Amino acid sequence: MSEAATFSRSGAGAAEHFDVLIVGAGISGVGGAYHLATQMPGTSFVVLEAEPTYGGTWWTHKYPGIRSDSDLHTFGYRFKPWTGTPIATADEIRKYMGEVIEENDLGRHIRYNHRISSASWSSAENRWTIEATRTDTGAPVVISANFLWMCQGYYRHSEGYTPQWPGMDRFRGTIVHPEAWPEGLDYAGKRVVVIGSGATAATIVPNMPEAAHVTMLQRSPTYFRTGRNAIELAEELRALQVDETWIHEIVRRKILLEQAKFTDRCFTEPEQVKEEMLANLRSILGPDYDIATHFTPSYRPWRQRIAFVPDADLFQAVAEGRASVVTDEIEHFDETGLQLKSGRHLEADLIVTATGFNLNVLGDIEFAIDGKPLAFHDTVTYRGMMFTGVPNLCWVFGYFRASWTLRADLVGDFVCRLLKHMKEKGARRVEVALRPEDRDMAILPWIDPENFNPGYLMRGMHLLPKRGEKREWQHTQDYWQEKDEFPAIDLDGAEFVYR
CATH class of the missing domain: 3.50.50.60 (FAD/NAD(P)-binding domain)
Structure with a gap:
């Protein structure tokens, strides 16, 4: 060259x-x-x-x-x-x-x-x-x-995807898209509604502890996987003082093989995979939580991206009452929040449109x-x-x-x-x-x-x-x-x- x-x-x-x-x-x-x-x-x-x-x-x-x-x-x-x-x-x-x-x-x-x-x-x-x-x-x-x-x-x-709902201009609070999060945005003590159910929403909802309450409003549920934010094999190899280069390669191969097997199972035995993931959520949210409404998607696993939720922080926030999930559709915005098609009204000071990207x-x-x-x-x-x-x-x-x-x-x-x-x-x-x-x-x-x-x-x-x-x-x-x-x-x- x-x-x-x-x-x-x-x-x-x-x-x-x-x-x-x-x-x-x-x-x-x-x-x-x-x-x-x-x-x-x-x-x-x-x-x-x-x-x-x-x-x-x-x-x-x-x-x-x-x-x-x-x-x-x-x-x-x-x-x-x-x-x-x-x-x-x-x-x-x-x-x-x-x-x-x-x-x-x-x-x-x-x-x-x-x-x-x-x-x-x-x-x-x-x-x-x-x-x-x-x-x-x-x-x-x-x-x-x-x-x-x-x-x-x-x-x-430069800009995320935000659907245009009726009445957005009437809302007296703040509307932000995660793609353009304002520096220094103050949400302490405020009622927050996060619209969306993907990885971005799942990240934001448990990470606003200063808010009075955070509600994840979703049109339909999404699949999530949870687990410790750690790899036991990597921890064990480090305890054995194995070189980090070896650890990196060994752990990568293990994860990749497991991912390939999991993806294959999503196609060959989707109902079994679905039940395993939902059973995991029941163990966190309790037997009385409405898993069927809020966390049971209508599509086959891996037909859309499955985000990993470390230490189940989203679900822990819901279980502890710091956050909640509403499954409904938006009819229109008004001065104080969101009017839903079910007839329910969500009061909000801050609305986050985690609705995807362009x-x-x-x-x-x-x-x-x-x-x-x-x-x-x-x-x-x-x-x-x-x-x-x-x-x-x-x-x-x-x-x-x-x-x-x-x-x-x-x-x-x-x-x-x-x-x-x-x-x-x-x-x-x-x-x-x-x-x-x-x-x-x-x-x-x-x-x-x-x-x-x-x-x-x-x-x-x-x-x-x-x-x-x-x-x-x-x-x-x-x-x-x-x-x-x-x-x-x-x-x-x-x-x-x-x-």
């Missing part, structure tokens, strides 16, 4: 040029930078981040109790042992990421306050040109790169190829990371039923292997294309809603690339198989077109 250079772009003056440009300094982008630095020394690369620091979700989210909803032994990078509690706070995760940056001298590659507006591919030059704006100064920035590595996540950090496909960036606007929904995905007709670009989109970072590491290995292969072939361009044997393959939405159907995906499905009915033209959501499939990908297969 070449060292960083400059080139003259007509009408824009001199622009820096890099071998690789990584979009985003969240968990995926920092991991991508590590893989490039360690697997491809000498490669010139830059990481552009819109926020003033690294962290992505773990920086932008400020709501009470912000934490991971999957364990850090698998959400952590494969190359750096996680030594804390498995469910970690945002600050703990950012500290861990900061150590990765410092220990590997990645900071010199990261540029903060750079918001990208457009990315244009030129076949004549075999390069991407990125136009961005410095959010701290307003200055325009132009950078070109041979390869674009999209690590920006999949939802819009899907953000590839960073809300305007893409073009040779001057023609690119619509990703018109492409077919190759293993959820490349797209037909889109050259020199790879996307990190993690797992729904396992930790996001597992796939970020797999994609990191793939990108480095692909870049090395291009260098060996003397190729400056690669894209994926349907093969002759794929001519009659059915082209389908990104994911089968019968398999997984959370609201944010259903609302944004029309924005996402298509999938094929063959495994290689899908994001399978199956880490247990992909961990073996990705290293075995034939880079000279007919689906890869080099120029």
